[in-house]
Amino acid sequence: MAEAEAGQVRRRRVFYIPGYDPIHPRRYRELYRKEGAAQAEISGYGLELRPKAPGTGAYGWHVTGAIEGAEVEAEVEVLVWSDIVRQSMPGSIGATYLQMVKTAWIYISTGTLRRLMWMRKGPVIAALFPVGALILEALLAFAAGWILGALAAWGARAIWVPLGPFVFWPVLLVVGLLVLRWFKSKDGKIYAYYLMHDYAHSAGLRGAYPPELEVRMAEFRARIAAALEDDVDEVLVVGHSSGSYLAVTILADLIRAGVPAGGPALSFLSLGQVVPMVSFLPRAWRLRADLAYLSTRPELFWLDVTAPGDGCAFALCDPVAVSGVAPEGQRWPLAISAAFTQTLSPERWAELRWRFFRLHFQYLCAFDRPGDYDYFRITAGPQTLAARYTGRAPSKSRIDVPASKYTSVAP
Structure with missing residues (x-):
């Protein structure tokens, strides 16, 4: 040696x-x-x-x-x-949205999100991206379902007026689900589901290792x-x-x-x-x-x-x-x-x-x-x-100021 x-x-x-x-x-x-x-x-x-x-x-x-x-x-x-990693990724769309709500609550309610933003906004924006993307996808899915549901209900009422509401809601739900599934199929380019699973895995036990x-x-x-x-x-x-x-x-x-x-x-x-x-x-x-x-x-x-x-x-x-x-x-x-x-x-x-x-x-x-x-x-x-x-100086712009709210090293 x-x-x-x-x-x-x-x-x-x-x-x-x-x-x-x-x-x-x-x-x-x-x-x-x-x-x-x-x-x-x-x-x-x-x-x-x-x-x-x-x-x-x-x-x-x-x-x-x-x-x-x-x-x-x-x-x-x-x-x-x-x-x-694969086992931590829920397969269903609904489970991912529940994961989103839980993870956002953990980072916001503990004050961690605000502390992280003190240092670098880039990774925090990256963390917020899947939340924003999933919400946007849900809104677009709802809008598509509403529009097609309204059109289907209009056509149904032309046949028989009471039929309209019975057509509207099933079409809205089916179209909305199909749109959400389409977005999920394209996640290899969007990364909303992937990033959501990533942050949820990190925060799932509030910092403890699974x-x-x-x-x-x-x-x-x-x-x-x-x-x-x-x-x-x-x-x-x-x-x-x-x-x-x-x-x-x-x-x-x-x-x-x-x-x-x-x-x-x-x-x-x-x-x-x-x-x-x-x-x-x-x-x-x-x-x-x-x-x-x-x-x-x-x-x-x-x-x-x-x-x-x-x-x-x-x-x-x-x-x-x-x-x-x-x-x-x-x-x-x-x-x-x-x-x-x-x-x-x-x-x-x-x-x-x-x-x-x-x-x-x-x-x-x-x-x-x-x-x-x-x-x-x-x-x-x-x-x-x-x-x-050895002998290389650290970068002058490094951040070495304590920023975490939680600093204890034992329960």
Whole structure:
């Protein structure tokens, strides 16, 4: 492990924790393959993917990087919880609307929504979007049903006057339901149902983790702990979006249990984090305690990367400080900006700036004007995360003022 101590990497294990995503993890392999090839061509290095070794069980891929004059082997593994995501998504339209009412009540009645807006309006607008979209869809469905129902009733009255009301209401209900079903079928472009399920899952227990997720996180922790016993130079945990706060708890529990002395460097990269959406809720005691604990630990290096151009993330908000749990001696995270307006060309930025969901994944993609953040150098390059970013100053525009109403770390 002498190379790891010197910040040099020849072999790396990467654990990627997705956000709230019901899709098969192969999408992340294909994203890495496509965007990695693009970044390699832009930046002039080599990147080769091949299937993971058979019999390893977990889903992932192998990467060989020829970067900065060195060759690095990396095993990338996706820590899958998409099955839990799918189970949390109600199938019926009515259940989704009930979910909307409950989630809105939780964020508004606890004062959390107002506190979140103090920091960044972008992610709050993103949270309000599915509410507005679902209400608009319901109004349009009702209007379509009313118009067609009125026309049908007019025709029925021409046959027999008392028949009008008996035709109006069934037509209104049937047409309204068909319109709502049509909107739901198009949600792959609108994302109203998807985002509603996402925020409802985060707020369902007012910040506490669901039991099935606790079980899965324990399994993830065990896999990462086993990797720390491997003959590798770095174990890198990447948490994206909602996966970032799952990673906080997983790593906090891992370090509490003890990590091997003289083992691989332990690194944590949080991308597009949405930690305040959960840590600001009243029962997020566990997450707040884990944030406070992890922020002081010397066993790891924690880099937090966001960008003001990402309207779905709490850009440059120190997740520990804004949650009101920053202890004396806080050392993590190092919060920096991916600076989309600088690291993407004007043409590329113009193409992507209104594609909010795509921008939320830009951290995992190629930049045509790369700065000091490069996902592929981090995951397949010859330096540990600490070696690459030690001495890097945090972004000056970061927000580190306590903003949460709830700061307790125990019931």
